[in-house]
Amino acid sequence: MAQHQINSLANAGLPVALTTVDKLVNWGRTNSLWVLTYGLACCAIEMMASGASRYDFDRFGVIFRASPRQADVMIVAGTLTKKHAEFIRRLYDQMAEPKWVISMGSCANTGGMFNTYATVQGVDRVIPVDIYLPGCAPRPETLQYAVMLLQKKLRKRSIFQKQKPKRLV
Amino acid sequence: MRPYRPKDNVQKKSYYTDRFWVAPRIPEEPVEDEIFKADLRTLKKEIKVKKAYIQRGQLVIIIDAKDNVKALQVLKEKCGYDILSEMSAIDYLAQDGEFEIFYQLLAMSKRKRVRVKCRIKEDEAIESVEPLFRSADWSEREMYDMFGIKVNNHPYLKRILMPEDWVGYPLRKTYPLHGDEAAQWYEVDKIFGKEYREIIGPEQRDAAYISTTDTCNFARIYHEVPRCADPNSEPEKIESFNEDAPLVETFDLKKSKIVDKTR
Numbered sequence: 277m278a279q280h281q282i283n284s285l286a287n288a289g290l291p292v293a294l295t296t297v298d299k300l301v302n303w304g305r306t307n308s309l310w311v312l313t314y315g316l317a318c319c320a321i322e323m324m325a326s327g328a329s330r331y332d333f334d335r336f337g338v339i340f341r342a343s344p345r346q347a348d349v350m351i352v353a354g355t356l357t358k359k360h361a362e363f364i365r366r367l368y369d370q371m372a373e374p375k376w377v378i379s380m381g382s383c384a385n386t387g388g389m390f391n392t393y394a395t396v397q398g399v400d401r402v403i404p405v406d407i408y409l410p411g412c413a414p415r416p417e418t419l420q421y422a423v424m425l426l427q428k429k430l431r432k433r434s435i436f437q438k439q440k441p442k443r444l445v
Numbered sequence: 446m447r448p449y450r451p452k453d454n455v456q457k458k459s460y461y462t463d464r465f466w467v468a469p470r471i472p473e474e475p476v477e478d479e480i481f482k483a484d485l486r487t488l489k490k491e492i493k494v495k496k497a498y499i500q501r502g503q504l505v506i507i508i509d510a511k512d513n514v515k516a517l518q519v520l521k522e523k524c525g526y527d528i529l530s531e532m533s534a535i536d537y538l539a540q541d542g543e544f545e546i547f548y549q550l551l552a553m554s555k556r557k558r559v560r561v562k563c564r565i566k567e568d569e570a571i572e573s574v575e576p577l578f579r580s581a582d583w584s585e586r587e588m589y590d591m592f593g594i595k596v597n598n599h600p601y602l603k604r605i606l607m608p609e610d611w612v613g614y615p616l617r618k619t620y621p622l623h624g625d626e627a628a629q630w631y632e633v634d635k636i637f638g639k640e641y642r643e644i645i646g647p648e649q650r651d652a653a654y655i656s657t658t659d660t661c662n663f664a665r666i667y668h669e670v671p672r673c674a675d676p677n678s679e680p681e682k683i684e685s686f687n688e689d690a691p692l693v694e695t696f697d698l699k700k701s702k703i704v705d706k707t708r
Contacts (some may be wrong), residue, residue, distance in 0.1 A: 358608070358628070358631045358632050359607065359608045361631075361632035361635070361636060362632070362635050362636055365636045386649075386652070387648075387650070391622075391623070391650055391652075392622060392623070392624075393615055393620070393621070393622065393623060393624030393625075393628045393629075394607070394615070394624075394628075396632050397648040397649060397650060398649075401632060401633065401645055401648070402632055402636060
């Protein structure tokens with residue numbers, strides 16, 4: 277007998293797997309999180325390293341997109357300047373619902389060491405953030421862990437649940 | 446290159462506590478170099494030179510602000526200083542009520558550098574040197590952006606780094622590091638409008654900031670309350686482990702066995 281032959285006696289004699297719609301949809305959603313590349317500074321180098329072959333973000337279904345229309349997650353990697361703040365908000369608004377934001381690195385979280393007039397003191401002043409990722413700059417493993425946490429967050433959510441308006445700050 | 450100074454006793458010198466310590470100034474030497482002397486002679490025929498001296502092997506010429514284009518033209522066309530490596534301004538408004546504008550020139554053929562300095566008042570404008578040196582285009586825009594110095598006959602005088610609707614000039618000494626009010630609320634005003642200032646709140650710039658009244662973002666040790674609860678509410682009772690129970694068992698010699706020999 278060939279090894280790959282289906283055992284019809286399992287699963288109550290039927291080649292059927294039962295699940296809920298939530299689980300099925302969330303399974304698809306969590307395993308194809310397409311992210312909008314938002315490299316603003318040196319954190320972008322780590323983000324690129326996570327996407328490259330050594331850390332291989334494709335394993336998680338994370339594929340970098342250059343268009344907000346095709347993206348589910350925005351990874352803000354780097355220092356956000358006040359001049360750029362309106363553009364990050366515009367790109368966030370252009371992303372299709374449901375959408376999530378990972379704030380990567382100290383600068384995106386709180387402004388970091390750039391305690392100056394020209395730096396936005398945390399991207400959460402402009403867009404709502406789901407996951408804050410500490411580090412300066414976070415290693416690729418840390419970014420992957422952040423995506424895994426985001427996946428965990430998504431699995432808990434029912435797909436019929438309306439996305440609540442997110443708290444900005 | 447700056448001369449090397451041994452840094453072994455850097456900690457012993459109390460620069461920050463010595464009130465009478467005066468920062469050393471770079472000495473001004475008379476112009477004795479033959480090439481610089483010739484250049485200065487050529488320049489003096491055309492314009493009035495207020496002062497000229499050598500600092501660290503570079504000729505510094507102080508001129509009147511009206512003559513800046515003429516001076517740079519003479520230095521470029523007759524003396525061979527064909528590169529404007531840097532130009533900007535220094536804010537001396539508090540000290541003298543003036544800006545100092547400097548042009549750093551380089552002659553590759555002679556391996557010599559010349560710095561041309563001039564001073565203008567706050568409300569005055571300077572003539573553009575962009576027709577002579579293309580690199581002055583962005584430098585003058587940056588000077589306008591950072592100091593608010595107007596440049597006459599500039600092809601495209603616009604802010605280069607800060608957004609166009611920015612208020613104030615960041616490199617002036619009077620400009621606060623954290624920005625004025627317009628700067629602090631810039632992104633909020635621009636994206637959401639002024640009515641959102643109260644919702645979003647002021648910028649939190651203290652890195653070690655811990656609020657005792659904010660239970661949503663901070664936990665107080667030994668005063669654990671549920672998330673976002675009233676900070677004055679009674680803390681939750683935390684079950685502590687039995688402190689009498691030993692964590693490490695005492696060694697019983699009778700139960701142990703002594704091995705005769707090891708492998």
